[in-house]
Every structure is written in structure tokens, then in C-alpha cells.
Amino acid sequence: MRHMKIDPRALKDNPDNTRQTKSSPQGDALLLATIKAVGIIQPPVVFAEPDGGNGYIIEAGHRRRRLAVAAGLEEIDVLVVDAADDNGAMRSMVENIAREPLNPIDQWRGIERLVALGWTEEAIAVALTLPVRQIRKLRLLANVLPAMLDHMAKGDMPSEPQLRTIAAASLDEQKEVWKAHKPKKGDTASWWSVANALTKKRMYAKDASFGDDLAQAYGIEWVEDLFAPADEDSRYTTNVEAYLGAQQEWMTSNLPKKGAIVEVNNWGQPELPKKAERVYGKPGKGDSTALYLDREGKVQTAHFRLPEAKKTKSSAADDVGNGSDDGIIAKPRADVTQKGQDMIGDFRTDALHEALGRAPIEDDMLMALLVIGFAGLNVRVDSGTAGSILGSKRLTRHAVHLFDQDGRLAADMDSLRVAARSVLIEVFSCRRNMSNSGIVSRIAGSAIGADTFLPNMGTEDFLACLSRTALEASCEGTSIVPRPKVRETRAALVEQFRQERFVHPSALFAPVDTELADWIKRGEVIEGDDADAAESVEADPHYLGPTEDSGAADPTELADAEATENSEGEDTAFGIAAE
Structure with a gap:
């Protein structure tokens, strides 16, 4: 050669x-x-x-x-x-x-040798035909624990985001974490665990409202994120406390005349003053401004309107004498009208019945549903020991399928499941009338996933039943911005929900925790008291459910109706009556 x-x-x-x-x-x-x-x-x-x-x-x-x-x-x-x-x-x-390309560790070591010989990062980038940013990324390995570098040199490299997190930590922190997560000989490292253990909350300069003066005053030193896109401001700090302090001081210094600094609730929404109404459209002259920090530390703005102060009796009398109606305070409209509540009752009932007919239900769940079904407000069972055995034609027609030709109760499991589902469909109801089962129907619907059978409620008929507040709350999670006029907001939502299903949160089956706890407590009282006490509680039409429009009938009227039914020659083999 x-x-x-x-x-x-x-x-x-x-x-x-x-x-x-x-x-x-x-x-x-x-x-x-x-x-x-x-x-x-x-x-x-x-x-x-x-x-x-x-x-x-x-x-x-x-x-x-x-x-x-x-x-x-x-x-x-x-x-x-x-x-x-x-x-x-x-x-x-x-x-x-x-021929095999150099791994990143060898590339970095070669770059460090060139830097020691006087090469600049720019000159190295030109010679190697690499972006300067790539050279700087590789030089981040200088901040990695030598023991980790030795493992990486074997070909087991972390991803770029993981490497960025590791390099941003101190060598002492890396040493402790590597000691806990160092792989056994021949195994690969769990870089995700290593990076997760070294992860620190980052607050970005692009989200800061304060300037360099406050940054210096709070000792904030920006670090460039070399793994972020080159065309954006990727500077950040892990000094979260100082960052939030600077943001808070900026808000104090830039607070509008009619403004307030507020906290956020568990959902990240601003906690406005009591009785304040949030303004989503263009704020008026009399509206106030709230500044708050969101979960990412950004300064956000919300406008709100406080209600007019109620006038005293004397001033109200003066207004009446003067023909003024300024002292009249309009009663706030409920989120959902009575018609809307009726529609929700119908929606729930139809969805519950469809779920009982089609949804998968285990046998033990089915038996549990039957037990709580008999506790519904619309179901009454007369005890056989009291000498009163009353039945229902609608329930009896399902029960007769459980008997064989000789009149013995000998149903197979398939027949029993069909009959049980059919009975539950007859018994459970969420309608706001005499048939309302109360809280038990909502418990049942939540248990079997009846929410998935609720129809699309994003229609003109239903949305017209919502208040402005409820209607604007329905815009969350969509691209719709509340309009100044309610009908415009409603029309936009109707159009939005033509392509997707909308269910109002108040229509979901799961009952409120307090309602459920109260229902359970009432059941415990009935179980612990004597028979007379139990009868007195059961006489209350609301004792097993929410207090809204249960419409339970008087027990005397029920007895009269059942007596009439029996006089028509009904088979009374089952002591159940459903209204």
C-alpha cells in the first residue's frame, strides 16, 4: 500500500x-x-x-x-x-x-478534544456539517455523571428529553438517583425512572409577565432548553417559588382600578367574589377585572359583574312613591327549568330502561338491583304476615314465566334473567311524577352504565331550558366562545352538537354524595327502630329519595286502588304493586 x-x-x-x-x-x-x-x-x-x-x-x-x-x-x-x-x-x-457511525458519547468526547485544541462550536459545526445547536446538545453530556456516561457508551442511550432532564440536574442529585436505579450487569437502564426522579417543575420565560428587572430582583436565572425548537423562546427556570413571586408582584403593580387578585379553585377556575357573575363577552364600564395565576403560572384575566346593592326599606318606599322600580331585584333563574327537569326525567328513564334491556349485567348485580328496586318510591309491598297479599298485573305477567307446567317455581337462569330485567324495567323510573323511583333508580343507572344510553341533549328544545350561566358552562371543552346574546350562544351549541353527543352534567345518573349518604342513613334508622317507627318513616313520601317532586300517593289511596284491582279477579300470587 x-x-x-x-x-x-x-x-x-x-x-x-x-x-x-x-x-x-x-x-x-x-x-x-x-x-x-x-x-x-x-x-x-x-x-x-x-x-x-x-x-x-x-x-x-x-x-x-x-x-x-x-x-x-x-x-x-x-x-x-x-x-x-x-x-x-x-x-x-x-x-x-x-463501517459504524460514532455513538453520541464518542462524538461528544471528540468535540471536547477539538474545543480543547481551540476550535469554536461554530467551526466544529461547519467542519462536521452539523447544526451548532446539535453541537451544544452533545456538549450537554459534559454535565452527566461519569458512571452514567460509561453506561451510555455501551449503546444504551436515553431519549433526548430524558437526557435533557438528566443534564439539568446537579452531579450530586444524579449520583443519588443513579445509585437507586443503576441496572444490573448486562441489563438496560430505566432511563424513564432516572429522568422522572430528577424532573423539576419548569417555569418558562415566554409565559412570564414580569421583565428582567423583577427577574434579577428575585434571583431568577434563565436556562436555555437546547432540545426545544430553535425558533421559540425556550428559556426556563426551576426556581418555581421565585417565578411565582415575581408574577404576583407584577400583578400587584399592574392591577386595574376596579380589579382584584384572586385564587383558583380545584378546577383551575378563578374564585370570584361572592355573588359575582363572570362576564365572558366585552366587559362594560361598571365591570371589574380579576387577575389570577393558572396552574402553569401564567397571569390570566377574568371579568366579572357584582350585583347591585339592595336598597333599604325607606329608600325602597321612596322609590315607590316616586314611581321608580330600581329597587326591584330579579330572582335569579334556575340552571334548568321545570320543563328541562321533566325532560331529564324522561331521558333518564328511557336510558335506564334501554340499559336494563341491553347492557351486560352480572347475576349478583341483577339481584342487587332487584333488592333496591323494591325500595323505590313507586313500589309498595304488603307483608303476607299482615294478612294482605296484593299483586300487580304488570309484574305478575313476567313472574308467570318462572313456573313450570305443574305450577312449581322452576325457572332456568336464562328465563330468570329475562324476567328480572323485565321487572326492573317496569319498576324503575326517573320521571317527575307518581312513578318516580327516587334515588334508587339513579344508583341503578350509575351501576350499569346507563349514562352511555342517554341521548344527545344538544338540541334547541333542551338548550332553551338552560340559564345563561348553565348555557355558557356548556361551552367549556368546545371551540364555542359565549356570545353576548343567549340565543346566539345556543344556536352555536346546537350546531356544534350536531356532530357530537352532548349530555348535561345534571342529567348524569350518579347521585350527589350527600343525597346518597342521607338515603343510607334513613335506611339504617328504619332497620334499627321498631316496627312502629319504621311505619312512621315510611309514611313520609320522601324517606327513600331526593325531595324533588316525588309525588308519592297517600297510602290509603294505594290500598283502595289495590282493593279495586283485586276485586277484578287478578291473580295475587305476588305481593307487589307498582304505580
Whole structure:
């Protein structure tokens, strides 16, 4: 093997070259830039033409020779070797397959050696045809614990976000975390666990309302996130307390005349003053402004309107005498009208019945539903020991399928399941009338997933039943911004919900925790008292459910109705009556 200089244009391509696929334009551009910057680092390998030719054939380095010509080089260094019997085919194959790019650790170490020799990051980037940002990313490895670097050098590298988190931590913190998460010999590291243990909350400069003066006053030092897109301000700090303090001081200094700094609730919404009404449209002259910090530490603004102060009796009398009605305070409208509540009752009932007919229900759940179904406000069972055995035609028609030809109760499980579902459909009701089962129907619906059977309530009929506050709350989670006029907001929501299903939160089956606790408590009282006390509680039409419009009938009227039903010759094998 010997060195020589030769005009790259005089070299001939090897017809047996292993790499026949053309390189990408981007790869050629990078190599061309490198050749122009530092020349050809690794000379091509050539051999003399066979049969007494005077030229040289390339064995390895076709692309380097081609781009050297493109770079305008007059001469390049080459290595001349003896021609192989296979025209260099095997050596070309080995050379292409065995070549492996440097791993990031070796790249970083090489970059650090160049920096120590006086190379700048920009010059290294030009020579290696890499972005300066990539050079700086690799140099982050200088902040990584040596023990972690040794493991990474084996080929087990973290992802870029994980590396960023690790490099941002102190060496002492890295040492403690690596001690806890260091993998066993031959295993890969759980970089997610390592990065998660070193993760710190980041507060970004782009979200800060304060300027450099407050940043310096609070000792905030911005750190650039080298892994973020290059065209955005990626500076951040992990000094959360100082960041929030600077934001708080900025709000205090920039508070409007009619403004207030408020906290946020558990849902990240501002806690406005008591009785304040939030203004989503353009604020008026008399409206106030609230500043608050959201969960990301950003300063947010909310406008609100306070109700007019109630006038004293004397001033109200004066107004009456003067023909003024300014002292009249309009009663706030309920979120959902009575018609809307009726619609919700119908929606719930239909969905519950559909769920009872179609949803998967385990046998133990089915038995539990039957038990609580008999506790519904619309169901009354007369005890057989009291000498009164009353039944219901509608319930009896399902029960007769559980008997065999000899009149014995011998139902198979399939027949029992069908009958049980049918009875529950007859018994459970959420309608706001005599048939209301109360809280038990909502418990049942929540247990079997009846919410998924509720219809789309984003219609003009139902949305017209909502107050402005409830209507604007329905805009959350959508792209709809509340309009100044209620009908415009409603029309936008109707259009929005043509493509997706909307269910008002108040229509969901799950009862309020306090209602459920009260119902359970009442049941415990009934169980613990004597029979007389139990009867007195049961006489209360609301004892097993919410107090809204239960419409339970007088027990005497029920008894009269049941007596009439029995007089018509009904089979009274089951002591259940459902209104």
C-alpha cells in the first residue's frame, strides 16, 4: 500500500462496487460542505487497471471522489493497493458493512478534544456539517455523571428529553438517583425512572409577565432548553417559588382600578367574589377585572359583574312613591327549568330502561338491583304476615314465566334473567311524577352504565331550558366562545352538537354524595327502630329519595286502588304493586 496524489477526474468507477444505490441529496450536500471545509479526511482506496492499463480504478471512495470533483479539488490523496482477484468486491462489501457511525458519547468526547485544541462550536459545526445547536446538545453530556456516561457508551442511550432532564440536574442529585436505579450487569437502564426522579417543575420565560428587572430582583436565572425548537423562546427556570413571586408582584403593580387578585379553585377556575357573575363577552364600564395565576403560572384575566346593592326599606318606599322600580331585584333563574327537569326525567328513564334491556349485567348485580328496586318510591309491598297479599298485573305477567307446567317455581337462569330485567324495567323510573323511583333508580343507572344510553341533549328544545350561566358552562371543552346574546350562544351549541353527543352534567345518573349518604342513613334508622317507627318513616313520601317532586300517593289511596284491582279477579300470587 502506498500514498499518492492524483487528479480525482482521472479515477475510474469500479463496476463491481457494492454500493449501487444513489446517496441522498442531503447527504451529498453535507459531505460536500465537509470537503470544502477540511478536505478529504480518509483517502479513497484505488488499484491499477488490469491488463497493463495506465489508469486507476476506485475500490472504496466513489462518493468522496465524485464530491471532490464537485468541490473543485485539483488533486486528492489516494491509497494504492494491489488488485484483488475479485476486483475488490469482497473488500468493498466489508468496508461498507463494517463501517459504524460514532455513538453520541464518542462524538461528544471528540468535540471536547477539538474545543480543547481551540476550535469554536461554530467551526466544529461547519467542519462536521452539523447544526451548532446539535453541537451544544452533545456538549450537554459534559454535565452527566461519569458512571452514567460509561453506561451510555455501551449503546444504551436515553431519549433526548430524558437526557435533557438528566443534564439539568446537579452531579450530586444524579449520583443519588443513579445509585437507586443503576441496572444490573448486562441489563438496560430505566432511563424513564432516572429522568422522572430528577424532573423539576419548569417555569418558562415566554409565559412570564414580569421583565428582567423583577427577574434579577428575585434571583431568577434563565436556562436555555437546547432540545426545544430553535425558533421559540425556550428559556426556563426551576426556581418555581421565585417565578411565582415575581408574577404576583407584577400583578400587584399592574392591577386595574376596579380589579382584584384572586385564587383558583380545584378546577383551575378563578374564585370570584361572592355573588359575582363572570362576564365572558366585552366587559362594560361598571365591570371589574380579576387577575389570577393558572396552574402553569401564567397571569390570566377574568371579568366579572357584582350585583347591585339592595336598597333599604325607606329608600325602597321612596322609590315607590316616586314611581321608580330600581329597587326591584330579579330572582335569579334556575340552571334548568321545570320543563328541562321533566325532560331529564324522561331521558333518564328511557336510558335506564334501554340499559336494563341491553347492557351486560352480572347475576349478583341483577339481584342487587332487584333488592333496591323494591325500595323505590313507586313500589309498595304488603307483608303476607299482615294478612294482605296484593299483586300487580304488570309484574305478575313476567313472574308467570318462572313456573313450570305443574305450577312449581322452576325457572332456568336464562328465563330468570329475562324476567328480572323485565321487572326492573317496569319498576324503575326517573320521571317527575307518581312513578318516580327516587334515588334508587339513579344508583341503578350509575351501576350499569346507563349514562352511555342517554341521548344527545344538544338540541334547541333542551338548550332553551338552560340559564345563561348553565348555557355558557356548556361551552367549556368546545371551540364555542359565549356570545353576548343567549340565543346566539345556543344556536352555536346546537350546531356544534350536531356532530357530537352532548349530555348535561345534571342529567348524569350518579347521585350527589350527600343525597346518597342521607338515603343510607334513613335506611339504617328504619332497620334499627321498631316496627312502629319504621311505619312512621315510611309514611313520609320522601324517606327513600331526593325531595324533588316525588309525588308519592297517600297510602290509603294505594290500598283502595289495590282493593279495586283485586276485586277484578287478578291473580295475587305476588305481593307487589307498582304505580
